[in-house]
Amino acid sequence: xxxxxxxxxxxxxxxxxxxxxxxxxxxxxxxxxxxxxxxxxxxxxxxxxxxxxxxxxxxxxxxxxxxxxxxxxxxxxxxxxxxxxxxxxxxxxxxxxxxxxxxxxxxxxxxxxxxxxxxxxxxxxxxxxxxxxxxxxxxxxxxxxxxxxxxxxxxxxxxxxxxxxxxxxxxxxxxxxxxxxxxxxxxxxxxxxxxxxxxxxxxxxxxxxxxxxxxxxxxxxxxxxxxxxxxxxxxxxxxxxxxxxxxxxxxxxxxxxxxxxxxxxxxxxxxxxxxxx
Amino acid sequence: xxxxxxxxxxxxxxxxxxxxxxxxxxxxxxxxxxxxxxxxxxxxxxxxxxxxxxxxxxxxxxxxxxxxxxxxxxxxxxxxxxxxxxxxxxxxxxxxxxxxxxxxxxxxxxxxxxxxxxxxxxxxxxxxxxxxxxxxxxxxxxxxxxxxxxxxxxxxxxxxxxxxxxxx
Numbered sequence: 001x002x003x004x005x006x007x008x009x010x011x012x013x014x015x016x017x018x019x020x021x022x023x024x025x026x027x028x029x030x031x032x033x034x035x036x037x038x039x040x041x042x043x044x045x046x047x048x049x050x051x052x053x054x055x056x057x058x059x060x061x062x063x064x065x066x067x068x069x070x071x072x073x074x075x076x077x078x079x080x081x082x083x084x085x086x087x088x089x090x091x092x093x094x095x096x097x098x099x100x101x102x103x104x105x106x107x108x109x110x111x112x113x114x115x116x117x118x119x120x121x122x123x124x125x126x127x128x129x130x131x132x133x134x135x136x137x138x139x140x141x142x143x144x145x146x147x148x149x150x151x152x153x154x155x156x157x158x159x160x161x162x163x164x165x166x167x168x169x170x171x172x173x174x175x176x177x178x179x180x181x182x183x184x185x186x187x188x189x190x191x192x193x194x195x196x197x198x199x200x201x202x203x204x205x206x207x208x209x210x211x212x213x214x215x216x217x218x219x220x221x222x223x224x225x226x227x228x229x230x231x232x233x234x235x236x237x238x239x240x241x242x243x244x245x246x247x248x249x250x251x252x253x254x255x256x257x258x259x260x261x262x263x264x265x266x267x268x269x270x271x272x273x274x275x276x277x
Numbered sequence: 278x279x280x281x282x283x284x285x286x287x288x289x290x291x292x293x294x295x296x297x298x299x300x301x302x303x304x305x306x307x308x309x310x311x312x313x314x315x316x317x318x319x320x321x322x323x324x325x326x327x328x329x330x331x332x333x334x335x336x337x338x339x340x341x342x343x344x345x346x347x348x349x350x351x352x353x354x355x356x357x358x359x360x361x362x363x364x365x366x367x368x369x370x371x372x373x374x375x376x377x378x379x380x381x382x383x384x385x386x387x388x389x390x391x392x393x394x395x396x397x398x399x400x401x402x403x404x405x406x407x408x409x410x411x412x413x414x415x416x417x418x419x420x421x422x423x424x425x426x427x428x429x430x431x432x433x434x435x436x437x438x439x440x441x442x443x444x445x
Contacts, residue, residue, distance in 0.1 A: 032355055034358060080420065088329070090329020161359065175393045186397060
């Protein structure tokens with residue numbers, strides 16, 4: 001390699017000579033070296049399905065957050081949303097890797113992210129909703145992170161040690177996400193006439209998806225509602241009276257918005273399979 | 278021929294964090310184990326900071342390069358997820374180095390055994406002294422900065438902005 005090739009990413013390719021930062025080409029298995037043994041008594045297809053569901057939620061939510069890059073109301077907020085998306089993307093990578101280890105297919109994380117069509121995704125409808133305005137963004141983040149945090153906390157004691165470890169890492173990250181969203185709901189709900197109007201509109205639009213969250217994990221309902229009520233009360237916002245949705249992304253019943261999201265997310269990987277750069 | 282080479286553990290411990298280069302990986306607390314194997318290779322156990330920390334690939338490559346330079350030809354870097362890294366794993370030396378570099382070290386990481394309580398107001402009660410003048414009178418300007426692990430703050434006394442490694 002001559003001097004002209006000396007750039008900041010050089011150290012990334014020195015190790016084994018393989019390129020990275022492209023699709024399907026040498027992103028190392030994030031579970032490398034972790035004991036893949038599944039304990040006796042754990043149903044591998046259930047475990048794989050759970051990892052895919054939570055991985056899909058994280059990947060799709062991260063993609064929506066990434067759409068805020070260059071569009072956020074201020075630079076710090078853009079960085080915040082990107083960082084939150086990055087945390088979720090990291091969780092998705094670990095979860096997909098675990099799913100591929102236990103479902104018998106041996107698929108890697110890229111196969112889950114890039115090689116499945118919308119009908120195979122099991123993400124919540126909540127996270128695939130179009131970007132909307134900033135009030136919509138923070139409301140969706142509040143609902144999703146509140147639910148995901150409550151779930152990950154319980155999964156820390158899951159009998160599968162890998163899923164339990166992934167959950168334990170996710171808890172502090174999600175605590176930050178939920179706090180960040182709650183702070184904004186407070187500011188917007190108890191802010192100007194316009195910010196309050198937008199918060200009410202966002203709540204009206206997204207609150208029905210609580211029905212989907214509760215159906216997916218009935219045991220979390222009380223804790224999730226309790227947290228959300230605290231935030232609404234502090235933000236002087238009324239609890240929306242909304243008819244819960246009865247469809248669910250968990251059954252593959254996706255709306256029209258998932259396909260274009262995945263099309264964008266998967267475009268390079270599908271156009272140039274195995275590309276390096 | 279007699280060659281004197283550093284122990285694999287000391288080579289690995291000296292590798293710097295790509296995002297906070299004032300710290301070594303050992304001081305950051307992400308290096309869990311360095312073992313010289315019977316076949317002459319080295320196995321390094323590394324734990325990620327955040328699930329999505331993009332620096333982990335660079336850490337692996339840097340460890341690999343440093344150990345190869347020191348004469349170890351077989352290097353394996355494996356991931357350890359449990360127990361999860363928190364900022365409590367940053368060593369005392371590491372904290373002193375952060376402070377000397379103008380970066381406020383994190384306070385104690387919050388314990389999260391039961392349901393995580395919501396902290397609505399005020400945003401932050403912990404005192405974060407200014408790394409420049411030492412004044413406790415500082416404020417958070419943004420919880421997020423150039424990397425996910427750092428927040429932006431400002432000193433109300435000397436007026437200097439500074440970064441803080443936030444508690445995780």
